[in-house]
Amino acid sequence: MITGKVLNTILGLITLVLMAGCEKEPLKIKYRTGFFPDSVIAIEGLNTQFDDYNTALEASTISTQRPVVFSSNRQSSGGEFDLTHGVIWYTFGQTTGTFSLEGVMKPDAFLDELTSAFNTSGNEYGPFRFFNSYNGKEYMVAATDVEGSGLDIVYTGYLPVYSPVPSVPDPVPATVFNSDYNDVYLSLNNTLDTAYFCSDRSGNFDIYMMVKPPATSLDEWFTSAPAVPVKVDSLCSDYNDKCPFVSGKYMFFASDRPGGDPGEDFDLYYSVYKGGKWSSPVNLGPAVNTSANEYRPVIGIDLYFDNVFMIFSSDRSGGKGGYDLYFTGIYLPGD
Numbered sequence: 001m002i003t004g005k006v007l008n009t010i011l012g013l014i015t016l017v018l019m020a021g022c023e024k025e026p027l028k029i030k031y032r033t034g035f036f037p038d039s040v041i042a043i044e045g046l047n048t049q050f051d052d053y054n055t056a057l058e059a060s061t062i063s064t065q066r067p068v069v070f071s072s073n074r075q076s077s078g079g080e081f082d083l084t085h086g087v088i089w090y091t092f093g094q095t096t097g098t099f100s101l102e103g104v105m106k107p108d109a110f111l112d113e114l115t116s117a118f119n120t121s122g123n124e125y126g127p128f129r130f131f132n133s134y135n136g137k138e139y140m141v142a143a144t145d146v147e148g149s150g151l152d153i154v155y156t157g158y159l160p161v162y163s164p165v166p167s168v169p170d171p172v173p174a175t176v177f178n179s180d181y182n183d184v185y186l187s188l189n190n191t192l193d194t195a196y197f198c199s200d201r202s203g204n205f206d207i208y209m210m211v212k213p214p215a216t217s218l219d220e221w222f223t224s225a226p227a228v229p230v231k232v233d234s235l236c237s238d239y240n241d242k243c244p245f246v247s248g249k250y251m252f253f254a255s256d257r258p259g260g261d262p263g264e265d266f267d268l269y270y271s272v273y274k275g276g277k278w279s280s281p282v283n284l285g286p287a288v289n290t291s292a293n294e295y296r297p298v299i300g301i302d303l304y305f306d307n308v309f310m311i312f313s314s315d316r317s318g319g320k321g322g323y324d325l326y327f328t329g330i331y332l333p334g335d
Contacts, residue, residue: 028095029094029095031092031093031094031095031097032094033304033305034092034094034099034306035092035305035306036090036099036309036329036330037099038287038329038330038331040287040326040328041327042319042325043101043103044103044320045086045104045105046070046088046103046105046325047103047319048072048074048321049320050072050073050074051072051073051078051322051323052071052313052322052325053070053071053295053296054127054296055068055070055127055296055311055325056068056069056070056127056129056298064089064090064302065087065088065089066087066088067108068087069084069085069115069127069129070083070084070085070127071083071124071126071127072084078322080121080122081123081125082115083118083124083127083142085105085108085111085112085114085115086103086104086106087104088103088327089101089102092305110161110168113168117170118144118171120145122144122145122146123145124142124143125144125184125185126141126143126184126243126296127140127141128140128142128186128187130188130192131160132192134192134217135218137160138161139155139158139218140171141153141154142155142171143182143183143185143186149178149181150183150200151182151183152183153178153184155171155222156168156169172223173223174186174222175222175223175225176221176222176223176225176226176227177210177222177226177227178226179199179226181200181201182199182205183197184198184199184242185242185243185244185296187244187245187246187251188246190248192212193211194211195209195210196208196209196244196246197210198241198242198243198244199229204238204240205241206231206236206241207231207236207241207244207253208229208230209232210227210229232278234271234277234279234280234281235253235278237257238257239258241254241255241257242255242296243295243296245296247301247308249273249274250270250271250272250332251271252269252299252310253269253270253271253297254295254297255267255281265291265293265294266293266294266295267283267284268284268288268289268294268295268297268312269282269283269284270282270333288312288328290316292314292315292317293313293314294313294316297311298312299330306331307329307331308329308332309327309328309330310327310328311326312326312328313326314326
């Protein structure tokens with residue numbers, strides 16, 4: 001039987017415990033918005049011992065789950081490149097500031113149909129997805145092997161993905177950009193009236209631009225007669241300049257020009273559009289570039305984060321083999 005003295009002692013201990021618990025401050029939100037870390041992270045769940053590169057991010061999403069389409073030769077055990085898809089997701093702790101990233105190959109009925117529509121017995125590179133607010137359609141562009149003319153740019157447009165899954169029309173040549181040479185890695189500015197791509201029509205790969213004629217729809221432009229593009233001289237060198245990707249006033253691209261990390265491998269560069277022209281390229285430096293190849297940068301934006309992220313490909317040591325996909329945060333100059 002518990003005596004009054006013992007009971008008082010127990011009640012006193014309980015009171016002390018409760019008081020101690022009340023004195024402990026509740027967890028507080030220290031970060032109203034997140035930030036992508038500037039360390040380079042391998043997207044393990046998407047990588048294999050084969051070559052995995054050329055990412056396209058899902059357009060117009062701000063969720064922490066992002067479907068990605070990319071080019072890989074895994075499906076042919078190192079043979080031709082096809083488009084495939086997976087998902088990345090990231091989390092940011094508003095109390096701790098901790099960031100985590102995961103990737104996984106995940107079935108998706110629509111992306112299965114979309115990538116299958118592009119894949120052929122040849123190579124497919126450089127997927128690029130965007131939303132056209134002028135007609136309410138989404139688009140995907142890629143480059144595919146065409147006998148007699150190397151890589152040609154092809155595209156398709158489709159209704160946004162709701163339910164049921166929309167059908168995907170067969171891709172057709174974007175004839176305005178194509179030549180008898182390799183034309184690949186199309187990117188568009190925010191207003192969809194200026195296109196950038198790379199081509200070896202002058203010998204080595206250079207970056208070219210083309211402006212849409214006024215009062216012309218995107219589909220009419222893409223399927224019009226081949227036109228002569230303008231070489232972007234401020235971005236081009238005597239070496240290979242490839243994979244332009246435009247995000248607002250910034251362009252990112254890959255080049256094997258001298259002046260990067262030691263060796264003759266590809267490094268990533270950026271340029272800023274100001275005063276009606278693109279600035280001289282700036283190397284992204286050792287935080288991103290290595291003595292191996294860094295290739296095809298793609299920029300992603302999340303409105304809940306202070307900076308942007310970049311997904312790129314690299315055959316650096318420490319990966320699973322060949323080219324792997326990597327992720328890093330970037331604070332754009334002036335941001």
